[in-house]
Amino acid sequence: MQMIDLHYWPTPNGWKATIMLEECGMDYNIVPVDIGGGGQFSPEFLRISPNNRMPAIVDREPADGGDPVTIFESGAILEYLADKSGMFLPSTPRERARVMQWVHWQMANLGPMMGNANHFKNYGRNIADDPKQLEYGIKRFVGEVDRLSGVMDAQLSVNDYLAGPEYTIADIITWPWAMLIGRMIDETMWETFPHLKRWVDTVRERPAVETGYRVGRDLGRRELSEEEEKQRRELLFNQTNEKVRHAREEAAKAAS
Numbered sequence: 001m002q003m004i005d006l007h008y009w010p011t012p013n014g015w016k017a018t019i020m021l022e023e024c025g026m027d028y029n030i031v032p033v034d035i036g037g038g039g040q041f042s043p044e045f046l047r048i049s050p051n052n053r054m055p056a057i058v059d060r061e062p063a064d065g066g067d068p069v070t071i072f073e074s075g076a077i078l079e080y081l082a083d084k085s086g087m088f089l090p091s092t093p094r095e096r097a098r099v100m101q102w103v104h105w106q107m108a109n110l111g112p113m114m115g116n117a118n119h120f121k122n123y124g125r126n127i128a129d130d131p132k133q134l135e136y137g138i139k140r141f142v143g144e145v146d147r148l149s150g151v152m153d154a155q156l157s158v159n160d161y162l163a164g165p166e167y168t169i170a171d172i173i174t175w176p177w178a179m180l181i182g183r184m185i186d187e188t189m190w191e192t193f194p195h196l197k198r199w200v201d202t203v204r205e206r207p208a209v210e211t212g213y214r215v216g217r218d219l220g221r222r223e224l225s226e227e228e229e230k231q232r233r234e235l236l237f238n239q240t241n242e243k244v245r246h247a248r249e250e251a252a253k254a255a256s
Contacts, residue, residue, distance in 0.1 A: 004060065005057065006029065008216060012176035013054070013055060018215040019213065020078050024082075033045060101163075113145050157195045178199075
């Protein structure tokens with residue numbers, strides 16, 4: 001049995017966990033969570049990740065020797081794995097805080113803003129009745145991605161890595177989103193952010209990053225029917241408390 005079960009789907013948030021596990025050289029077992037097929041609402045997964053989002057981990061050999069430890073939210077997962085392995089996160093309070101502020105910056109800023117930008121710019125045009133409805137969302141969130149790119153470029157103009165001279169979980173958690181910025185805005189934008197581009201390329205050269213990025217690439221590549229694609233969009237983008245509750249109840253019935 002592998003030491004850590006990783007509940008995963010190949011997305012930027014999923015790649016954070018696979019890259020970290022590869023960097024730390026930890027044994028892990030992939031448990032696919034088909035987020036387009038409702039896997040995130042299964043009773044088994046909700047016991048691990050009550051926010052019905054992946055990634056999540058189950059550490060079957062925690063450091064204290066007790067019962068398995070379950071963790072959801074990618075930032076919490078990377079911090080836990082860093083503490084468990086003693087890698088990529090300084091132990092002194094001052095240096096640790098310097099890294100963790102950038103971890104929280106990614107969780108609160110880059111990830112959500114890029115997710116929203118991608119929704120309005122790419123997915124939204126396939127489901128909106130009136131394309132003009134998307135204009136404000138595209139301008140707002142793509143503009144914010146541009147601003148955040150400038151924040152990173154300025155930081156990287158005076159540092160090799162996001163949190164200073166050393167490679168840390170701040171880089172691991174940010175790279176899977178940052179490397180997609182050119183695709184999100186325009187590939188020519190890298191000319192505006194040369195320090196960011198240098199960092200993206202440098203991190204990509206790490207063998208563990210490349211390996212972690214390619215984990216489970218074949219998952220979800222099946223071509224969906226029009227009805228399946230519609231259901232997928234409903235699951236991913238139109239969730240309400242009522243819909244989530246219903247999905248959980250249906251999943252529980254199916255499992256009973």
